[in-house]
Amino acid sequence: MSDSQRYVVVTGGSQGIGLATVQKLARYAQRTAPGYNIVIASRNQQVSAQAVAKIKADTPDAQIEAMPLDLSSFASVRQFAAAYKAKGYPLHVLINNAGGMIYGKQARFSSDGFELTLQTNHLGHFLLTNLLLDLLKESTPAHIVNVSSQTHIPGFGGGPPPHFDIDNLQAEKYYDARVFYKTVKLITMWFSYEMQRRCTSSGVTSNAMCPGFVPQSIGERRTSPLSRFLYLQVLPRMPFARSLDQAATSLVYAATDPAMEGVGGKFIVDCKEKRSSDESYDEQKASKLWDLSWQWCGLH
Numbered sequence: 001m002s003d004s005q006r007y008v009v010v011t012g013g014s015q016g017i018g019l020a021t022v023q024k025l026a027r028y029a030q031r032t033a034p035g036y037n038i039v040i041a042s043r044n045q046q047v048s049a050q051a052v053a054k055i056k057a058d059t060p061d062a063q064i065e066a067m068p069l070d071l072s073s074f075a076s077v078r079q080f081a082a083a084y085k086a087k088g089y090p091l092h093v094l095i096n097n098a099g100g101m102i103y104g105k106q107a108r109f110s111s112d113g114f115e116l117t118l119q120t121n122h123l124g125h126f127l128l129t130n131l132l133l134d135l136l137k138e139s140t141p142a143h144i145v146n147v148s149s150q151t152h153i154p155g156f157g158g159g160p161p162p163h164f165d166i167d168n169l170q171a172e173k174y175y176d177a178r179v180f181y182k183t184v185k186l187i188t189m190w191f192s193y194e195m196q197r198r199c200t201s202s203g204v205t206s207n208a209m210c211p212g213f214v215p216q217s218i219g220e221r222r223t224s225p226l227s228r229f230l231y232l233q234v235l236p237r238m239p240f241a242r243s244l245d246q247a248a249t250s251l252v253y254a255a256t257d258p259a260m261e262g263v264g265g266k267f268i269v270d271c272k273e274k275r276s277s278d279e280s281y282d283e284q285k286a287s288k289l290w291d292l293s294w295q296w297c298g299l300h
């Protein structure tokens with residue numbers, strides 16, 4: 001290991017946009033100094049091992065490994081953070097990418113008792129980031145990138161807007177998978193901006209990004225032939241769609257581009273800063289969410 005190596009953790013780096021990002025970082029590392037030492041943090045270790053093998057085949061010198069992380073379990077997040085620290089690695093870039101919509105008519109809950117969209121996309125990353133924050137602060141300049149979605153902006157992409165109701169975060173009143181997804185991505189924006197406010201002058205920056213609509217990663221998970229055809233053959237040709245490579249380019253830009261050095265509290269789309277929803281700039285809600293998340297994750 002070279003001292004000049006930069007260490008990157010990518011949650012959900014085993015598939016979809018996360019994997020495309022890891023591939024790009026690995027190739028990029030071959031051409032530039034310092035290179036990247038990449039850790040894929042994902043649930044399924046078999047899929048992660050396949051991802052590592054694929055990258056090694058493509059980029060033999062890649063410094064890459066996989067470590068188990070299930071964001072829907074606070075115990076697993078704590079184990080990951082402890083195991084990462086035990087390796088003695090620094091941490092220069094944390095990409096909180098894993099997650100997505102949890103399809104279904106009924107809400108599902110984690111073993112910790114939280115609605116699964118909320119825990120996988122937000123609470124797991126909130127805990128992970130706070131457990132690794134001391135390491136990020138020791139490794140400055142360091143960057144946190146949180147993968148959100150433009151669908152948190154009312155009117156974007158159609159369908160019902162996000163609806164943040166503190167008394168319905170556990171689906172006490174109703175459950176709608178799309179509304180919960182958009183709401184959790186709004187929460188990701190609050191987390192990202194609030195983290196930046198709390199990290200001012202620490203040398204750690206926190207930004208949010210949206211990879212755009214990437215039908216390929218959605219289609220890979222579909223089982224119905226019609227749906228697969230739609231997502232893998234038809235939608236990728238639409239002008240509003242982004243390829244895995246375009247999504248990864250934007251994510252790598254937000255996480256590593258020299259233009260992002262010292263830049264925090266932004267929302268990045270297609271490698272450019274974009275205004276997020278009006279509600280995402282509500283500092284009171286962001287602060288309240290931070291305190292609740294801190295309490296729910298059992299942080300002290």
Ligand SMILES: NC(=O)c1ccc[n+]([C@@H]2O[C@H](COP(=O)([O-])OP(=O)(O)OC[C@H]3O[C@@H](n4cnc5c(N)ncnc54)[C@H](OP(=O)(O)O)[C@@H]3O)[C@@H](O)[C@H]2O)c1
Nearest residue numbers: 012015016017043044070071072098099100149213214217
């Ligand atoms: N695709 C789009 O159009 C789009 C648009 C806007 C935003 N996004 C966001 O982009 C991110 C990546 O999406 P994607 O389309 O690439 O999704 P994807 O292909 O389904 O990949 C998701 C990744 O997250 C991992 N993951 C899921 N649940 C996990 C958990 N509980 N613990 C640890 N890892 C977990 C998966 O690993 P396993 O193998 O363990 O399942 C997989 O590596 C998500 O945050 C999504 O919301 C996507």
